[in-house]
Amino acid sequence: MFDSVLIANRGEIARRIIRTVRGMGLRAVAVYSEADADLPFVREADEAVLLGPANPAQSYLDQEKVLLAAKETGAQAIHPGYGFFSENADFAQAVLDAGLVWIGPAPEAIRQMGDKINARNLMEEAGVPVAAGTREPVTEPAEAAKEAARIGYPVMVKTAGGGGGIGMGVAYDEESLAKAFEQASRAAARFGGTPAILLERYIERARHVEVQILGLADGTVLALGERDCSVQRRHQKVVEESPSPGITPELRARMLAAAVRAGEAVGYRGAGTVECLVDADAQDFVFLEMNTRLQVEHPVTELVTGVDLVAAQLRVAAGESVTLDATPKGHAIEFRVYAEDPKRFFPGPGKIAEWREPAGEGVRVDSGYLEGNTVTPFYDPLMAKLCVYGATRAEVIERARAAVAGFTVTGPKNNLPFCAELLDRAEFVSGDYDTGLVSRMRS
Template sequence: MFESVLVANRGEIARRIIRTVRRTGLRAVAVYSEADADLPYVREADDAVLLGPADPRQSYLDVERVLDAARITGAQAVHPGYGFLAERADFARAVEKAGLTWIGPSADAIERMGDKINARNLMEQAGVPVAAGTRMPVTEVEQAVVAAAGIGYPVMVKTAGGGGGIGMGVARDEEGLVKAFEAASRAAARSGGGPAILLERYIERARHVEVQILGLADGRVVAVGERDCSVQRRHQKVVEESPSPGITAELRERMLAAAVRAGEAVGYRGAGTVECLVDAEKQDFVFLEMNTRLQVEHPVTELVTGIDLVEAQLRIAAGADFGPIPAPRGHAFEFRVYAEDPKRFFPGPGKIGVWKEPSGDGVRVDSGYAEGNIVTPFYDPLMAKLCVYGETREEALERARRAVADFTVVGPKNNLPFCAELLDHPEFAGGDYDTGLVSRMR
């Protein structure tokens, strides 16, 4: 086992990783920008290195500065967290070229799954169900019009690279397709990606369900349950739960088996997620994408299995054996607490005057901030993840209601009022919801 780990990230996820790194007896090295110097994760690490200004391009996204931080602190391994450099194959290769251990899947696996069109074609070859869609990159709107006519409306339009739902749009006719294609192209240009666009058949009232996988050091790939991520605004997740209340046991088994095949198809190693769209009425599913990193919502899987997924990543990267995978039990939710307007979901940064986290049986808070910190406009507005566990979904819901009511944040705008509203919404409370729920609420 390596003895020190540099966490190439910030905020909530850096703090969460540092906690496990130190618990397992390893030395944790943090990196930070000038804007993040006072955040808790910087103090809680054994060592911390200033990368540069707030601009991510001059700090968290600067590969050479991150590697220099590892060199001067003597870090032996690098954990990328999620976002920033986590799914950059060139970063994974640079880490290994520097003689460090990369805590994640191979650069080849990251590259193969990073392009949605390539990933979709590969999954189809591996026997994983995919929606009708384009098998080649679409770069011109005229091509998109022809392709959509062949697929049949409505179609989902999205960039071939990148994640997080950015640039996605639904087209129900040719006029809508032109608008969605142009929006996706602009999003691809802003993110620095290529002009390739993917079109797929859109599933009405779909659920977004993902399977957590682990590629073990001995070459096996195992599935560790599923998470329902259907509560979304602007195609971005807000609340997740496990198990999914919208799928049958038979569908769950098929999805888990397909996720294992997906991991095996790329020789996957470490923690990853196979995301799917589920037609709840037909109880069928199709592959959406594969995230080659730790997910924001990984705590819900940890709560229902007892597995520390970060510790699993460390052990797998070190080539260590991994014990039996516990069967999930009980029910868990995660509520992403954002510094944003609870109605329109626009970012609302500011200084935190009061920060009071809830506690009690089955309550876990993974936070990146504390009282007195400033939520800046430079990064994602996620402040914390409020997670709850119960023996049943009903018990978990009741604990969630109490925890949301007991969570106090004064200063930045925050979406806790939205979380309270959601918990009392009959569709969510009853478990019969889909990715359009938030739009119907607004």
């Protein structure tokens, strides 16, 4: 086991990783931008290095500065968290080339799964169900129209190399396809990705369900249950829960087995997630994508399995054997607390005048801010993750109502009122919901 870890991230995920790193008796090194100098993660690390200005390109995404910080502090390993460098195969390779330990899967696995078309084809070859779609990149509107006619409308249009729902759109006919294709192409150019577009058959009334996998040092791939991530705005997750209330035990078994095959197909090591779309009516599923990193919503899996996923990542990266009982017990729900307008979901940064976190049985809060801190416009507006655990889903919903009511944030706009509204929505409470839930709430 290495003795020091540099966390190449910020905010709540940096705090969460620091907690486990120090709990294991290792030294935690933080890096930060000028905008984040007063945030808790900087103080809580054993050592912290200023990278540069707020602009991520000059701080968190400056590869040379991050590697230099590791060298100067004597850090032996780098944990990327999520976002930033977490799914950057070139950075992972640079870490290894510098003689450091990369806490994540092999660069080649990241590269293979980073291209959605390549990932689809690999998964299909491995026996993982995929939706009808394109096996080659689509770069021209006329080509897209031809492929859409072959697949059959409606189709989902998305960038082959994008993530987080960026640029995604649904086309129901040739006219809307042209608009969706242009939107996805612009998004690909804006975020520096491949100009290639992927088309897939769109599933109406779909649930977004993902399986947490853990690839061990000996090559074994484990499935640690699933998470339902169907509560989304703009194709981005807001609330996640485990287990999913919308799948049968038989479907769950098939999804977990497919996720293990997916991990084995790329020789996966460490924590990763196999994301699927579930046809709630047919009780069937198809592969969506694979995230080669720790997920924002990993706490719900930790709560139902009792497994510290960050500790598991560290042990796998160090080559240690990992023995664990991953049988899920009980139920957990995570609410992402954003600095955003709870109606239109536009970012609303600002200085935090008051910050009071809820407590109580089954309540866990992973936060990146404290009273007096400022949520700046430079980064994702996620302030905290409110996680609630209980023996049953009904118990968790009751506890969640109290926890949301007891979470006070003043200063920045925040989406806690939306969380309270969701917990009173009959569709969510029943468990019979899909990815269109938030749109229906705002229609």
